Amino acid sequence: MALLGLSLVLASVIYAVIWKPPLIQTLLALWRGHPRIQQPPTTARPSPPELRVEEEDRPTSMMDGDGEASSSPAPAPALEPEPTPTSRTVTDRAAMPPPFVTTPRSARSASTSSQTRSTPSPQTTPKATASAPLNGNSSIPSFSLSPDPPASAAAVARTVGAETSPSALPTLSAPSPPPQPIAPASPKPSAAKIASMAPPPRPPALNAINNARGSGSSLLGVPARGPAPDRLRQQQHAYDRQPGTSTLAPPPTHSSKPAKPSRKVILEPGRSPLDWARLANSPTADLRNLGPGAPYLRVTPSMLKRQTGRKGKDAWTAMGGRVYNITPYLPFHPGGEPELLRAAGRDGTKLFGEIHPWVNYENMLASCMIGLLVEEHEAKSKGEMDGMD
């Protein structure tokens, strides 16, 4: 009797050891009221609870290497070392997919592009509805994405851990930078900056992409998964065409030249340009000081040289081949009398042009014109020359 009881106990122990995982888990689930459902979610997107219960209620289905579901009873759990609940929790946590919101699109495509060969469903985001029935004993749907199913749960944990570690997935730790906004974030450059020929600095991302493209590799030593080179080129050209970023500087303007300090003098009352215009147009005023009705004279350089404005003589100057009596204009000259007297008794064309070539002296001094500047031998009559003295 005792031997029979011992045999029963032994048989129970052996049976429990062999069929422990599904049986004990099922019993524990029923006894706890599905305690695994109450486990805190390890990721931001836990699987639907009802599907997890379904997985545990169907422990005999598992996936083969080609991703096909096997309908044979599952002796596999007995053949593989079953992890302890603690290690299973760790495995579950490691095997869960990373948070959805923190995975860049390029990283997800990079991590799944090599695994979609064995994925039965075209869905890239693991969902319990698609992969749970195929995974069978595994409660983590993402296991079905692995091309080579690991031999054990520990291997699964290692594989998933390696897949989710930043070192194994460089695109997760440093994903390819997204295309920079075409509009630069920096403030609009000033007019002086626009006038400069130096182009604005390119966005660092574009520079880095161009450098990586030029070296034939991506930023992280893996094949580049960013936009196509043609798109990058178009973005770069679009950036270069932005207002204020062109290398073509506007033509220089006169306003850019530094203004010279004014040398104008304060004129006496009644000596304004308007007063001079009124006097110059007066028919009664003899501004030539040659007498009423005197003809225009041929003035030689020797004659001009004597008209310096000193010793009671008028100040004559020659500009543009014409000789003018500048004496009446002296108090009206905005630059002052001394300045104007610098041209007295000689040809003042060069002096005039150096200071204010824009001044229309011909109109201003029309009533002050003496005659034409001629050579010495061109004087027609000596008497005319003597009359000048």
Ligand code: HEM
């Ligand atoms: C003989 C004919 C000349 C006439 C009709 C004349 C007329 C004028 C006029 C209208 C201005 C005012 C310009 C303005 O408002 O921007 C001016 C300014 C001046 N002129 Fe003359 N000028 C004459 C000859 C000269 C000569 C020969 C000199 C020097 C040797 C001279 C020196 C100056 C200077 C320094 C100013 C002040 C420029 C400034 O800083 O704005 N001018 N003159």
